Amino acid sequence: MSAGNLARLTAIAALLAFGFAFPLVFTNPAVTNDAIYTLIFVAWAAAWNTFSGYSGYLSLGHAVFFGSGAYFTGIATRDWGLTGSEVFWLLPLAGLLGGVIALPFGLFALRVRRHTFVVITIAVFFIFQLTAYNLATTGGTSGLLAPPINFASATYNNPFYYIAFGIAVGTVLFSWLIRRSRFGLQLRAIRDDEDRARGLGVRAMRIKIGAFVFSAVPVAMVGGLWWYYTALVDPSSGFDPLNDVAVALMAFFGGLGTVAGPVLGALVIEPSYLYFQQQVSAGYFFWMLYGALFLVVILVLPRGIIPTAAEQIGNWRERRRSKGADAALLPQATTDAGRAKELA
Amino acid sequence: MAQFLQAVVDGVLGGAVYALMAAGLTLIFGVMDIINIAQGILVVLAAYLSYALSVHLHIDPLLGLLITVPAMFVLGVAIEWAFMRRLRGRERVAMSLLVSYAVAVIIEGALYQAFGSTPVGYLPSYAIKSVHIFGFYLPYIYLIGFGLAAAALAAIYLMLYRTKFGRSVRATMQDKVAARLVGINVDRVAALTFGIGVAVTAAGGMVFGATNTFNPDSGYDLISRLLSIVILGGLGSIAGALVAALFMVTAEEIVNIWQPTWATAVYYAVLVIVLLVRPTGLLGKREARAQ
Numbered sequence: 001m002s003a004g005n006l007a008r009l010t011a012i013a014a015l016l017a018f019g020f021a022f023p024l025v026f027t028n029p030a031v032t033n034d035a036i037y038t039l040i041f042v043a044w045a046a047a048w049n050t051f052s053g054y055s056g057y058l059s060l061g062h063a064v065f066f067g068s069g070a071y072f073t074g075i076a077t078r079d080w081g082l083t084g085s086e087v088f089w090l091l092p093l094a095g096l097l098g099g100v101i102a103l104p105f106g107l108f109a110l111r112v113r114r115h116t117f118v119v120i121t122i123a124v125f126f127i128f129q130l131t132a133y134n135l136a137t138t139g140g141t142s143g144l145l146a147p148p149i150n151f152a153s154a155t156y157n158n159p160f161y162y163i164a165f166g167i168a169v170g171t172v173l174f175s176w177l178i179r180r181s182r183f184g185l186q187l188r189a190i191r192d193d194e195d196r197a198r199g200l201g202v203r204a205m206r207i208k209i210g211a212f213v214f215s216a217v218p219v220a221m222v223g224g225l226w227w228y229y230t231a232l233v234d235p236s237s238g239f240d241p242l243n244d245v246a247v248a249l250m251a252f253f254g255g256l257g258t259v260a261g262p263v264l265g266a267l268v269i270e271p272s273y274l275y276f277q278q279q280v281s282a283g284y285f286f287w288m289l290y291g292a293l294f295l296v297v298i299l300v301l302p303r304g305i306i307p308t309a310a311e312q313i314g315n316w317r318e319r320r321r322s323k324g325a326d327a328a329l330l331p332q333a334t335t336d337a338g339r340a341k342e343l344a
Numbered sequence: 345m346a347q348f349l350q351a352v353v354d355g356v357l358g359g360a361v362y363a364l365m366a367a368g369l370t371l372i373f374g375v376m377d378i379i380n381i382a383q384g385i386l387v388v389l390a391a392y393l394s395y396a397l398s399v400h401l402h403i404d405p406l407l408g409l410l411i412t413v414p415a416m417f418v419l420g421v422a423i424e425w426a427f428m429r430r431l432r433g434r435e436r437v438a439m440s441l442l443v444s445y446a447v448a449v450i451i452e453g454a455l456y457q458a459f460g461s462t463p464v465g466y467l468p469s470y471a472i473k474s475v476h477i478f479g480f481y482l483p484y485i486y487l488i489g490f491g492l493a494a495a496a497l498a499a500i501y502l503m504l505y506r507t508k509f510g511r512s513v514r515a516t517m518q519d520k521v522a523a524r525l526v527g528i529n530v531d532r533v534a535a536l537t538f539g540i541g542v543a544v545t546a547a548g549g550m551v552f553g554a555t556n557t558f559n560p561d562s563g564y565d566l567i568s569r570l571l572s573i574v575i576l577g578g579l580g581s582i583a584g585a586l587v588a589a590l591f592m593v594t595a596e597e598i599v600n601i602w603q604p605t606w607a608t609a610v611y612y613a614v615l616v617i618v619l620l621v622r623p624t625g626l627l628g629k630r631e632a633r634a635q
Contacts, residue, residue: 058438108616112623114437115379115579119571120619126568127612134605241564245445252442256435287453294446298439299430 016169023161032157036229038270039164040222044243045250045262046171050178051215052248053257055208056191057110060244061121064128065216067238068101069094069223074144074233075137083147087228088163091221098220099213106212110205113194122241129239143234146227160229164222168263171218176259178214187211188257246273253297255304264305347601350480355594357486358555360493363589365548365566366573367497367582368541374517374580375537378428378440382448384567386542389451390416390549391558392459398466405468405550406488412546420542423447424535448563455560465557489551496547497586500540504582513537517580565608572611576618578625587626 023032044066052059073090076082082090109120132138151159178184186207189197198204227233247262250269255261276286301308369383390412397408427447431439474483504510515523516533524530552558552566573592577584592611600607618626 058441060441108620112619115373115441116575116619116623116625118438118441119379119575120615122568123572123575123612123615127609127616130606130609130612242449245442248438248442252435252439256438284453284456287456288450291446291449291453294449295427295443298443298446299427302432302435302439 019165019169023155023158027154029157032161034271034274036157036160036164037274038266039161039168040226041247041250041266041270042263043164043168043171043218043222045247045254045266046168046175046259047215047218048247049251049257049262050171050175051211053251053262054179054184054187054191055211057113057208057212058118058248059121059212059215060118060241060248061105061109061125062216062219062247063239063241063244064105064121064125065098065101065219066223066226066243067128067132067233067235067240069098069220070227070233070238071132071138071144072097072220073224073227074146077147077228078144084149084151085159087146088159088225091163091167091224094224095217095221098216098223101220102213102216103209106209110208110212125239125241125244129235132235132239138235141234143232143238144227146231149228160225163225167218167221167225172259172263174214174218175262178211179259183207183210191257246270249294249297252304253301255306255308258304258306261304261306346479348598351597351601352594353480353482354486355597356590357482357490358597359590359593360497361489361548361551362569362573362593363586364493364496364544366570366577366585366589367500368544368548369570370574370577370580370582370585371500372538372541373574374582375513376424376428376440376534377437378431379444379571379579380538380541381441381444381567382423382451383542383545383570384565385448385451385455385560385563386416386419386545387549387552387566388558388560388563389455390546391553391562392455392464392549393546394550394553395459395464395466398468405466405554409492409546409550412550413543416546417539417543420539421535423542424538428538429531429534448567452560452563459560461559461561463557463559466553468554483555485551485554489555492547492551496544497582500544500582503540509533509536569608569611572615576615576625578627581625581627584625584627 022035026032026035044062048059048062051057069091072094073087076090076093077087105124109117109124112120133140138144149156178187186197186202189200189202190204190207194204223238227238230237246269247266250265251262252265253261253269254263254265273290276289365383365387369380372378372380393412393415394405394408397403397411398405403411423444427443428440431443468485472483474481475487476482502510504513512523512528512533515526515528516530516537520530523533556562569592573588574585576592577586577588592614595614596607596610599610
């Protein structure tokens, strides 16, 4: 095992241990509350990235799955009279429902590319939001309330935290496996040049739909969890267009199409969002700040933190190696080597 | 039947205003290959400008267009210059959507800050009075909106097909690299096109504000309608946007007669059905599909 791999494994193990110990160390419910929302977005961003990041098809409609998961969990809890931790058993079903919705959605939307695809996802999103407003079973504008939960108040947040943590870790693992697989390679071939990939024998439609369906499952699951934790879903919060864009921002911020990028993005952006929201409560100034942050991220770091940092580290290593090999080598040559590597 | 005809007339008159707003959106797309998600909130911003002029300065909204149109034009040029021009690379399409969304969020925040979330509206005398012809009641504002939209669309058409600048715009739409090679200043064309595409929201916003109450949240509803229209018409096709807007708004008015709660869904349903049959939209070019 190389030193790099060992370091990476150690870092992952440390991160997992930190995640496990988090609610035991920080017992303040206000802190674990923010942690739960952050983990929900880690799962969502990582799942979104397995489709949009790998395939290059930008979906602004994943809130469809989030809202559907939330509404499904809400309706099933109400109609089947579930209470307490029984509700958590609905989450796999919510995930399944997300996948089932994604299949016809994908079959239809993935016939078109680029801008048209983005707009179709937005249109489908609005159909779902409108449906939630208009149906009787979804409670219309007032939405669905969760029943009161009788967990002990000191550890009330813990079940939610660990389930969100489990879904997030599972999603990232899944994203990593996909990226390493033939399936992931085919997805990235589609991103680079779909027509050429098809020419080389990639069954583009199947691959795209597969990724779309897979990416919907965790999003619907965290949607269900979010409903139970927040205790209320209404059409504008369950189907919130801002969430779609926030997730895209997280992935861009960390590095679109990388495994760690969306996780890093969610871990940075969601807590700062919550912090700003709680601190800068004065009016809507906070909104403008958020939009401005958004602009800065995209204009200054268009490729995201992880790819930019990886390139910097690569350049630095290159420079060190060539210095050791030949002290007389001109710096000009090393930067050219770095640049060639970047191009390759 | 009378109700039905009234719905058709309302749809055609109202559709013209949507056609104008959508024409701006599709023009920007054609030249720059980006979708301006902020178009919806820009319409709302223009409506607030008309509102502020009429309520605080007592300037008639129609007369106020002399101020709001240039103001929106300058804002459009500024947005293009500050943000859109700087996008490069493979993810340009995605980034342009996110950047224009961020611009929309900033404008929305600013509007909330300035005007609050309570819905407002203004009612110039011509928004209340209506004229009775051929058995239809037509509010003057609808006629004014239709006239404004028709005039602006005609002006855009003449600009595109009868002027040298229009020729350079069309050349840029066809092939950016070739346009640059024959000496067209593509950056300038892009900035001016973005300005024109945003300036039409001033007229659209004035009519929108006079016919609806609105708050900063109204931008979402507008942009989802406008996006449906431009995709249905075929991205980059102004004629397509015109046809799609008239069709969509008329269909919405007709459904509205017996199903008011689901009327908005017509937009998306029509869009879904048409795209299943024709993925490029009604008048879209084949290239719109290529990656």
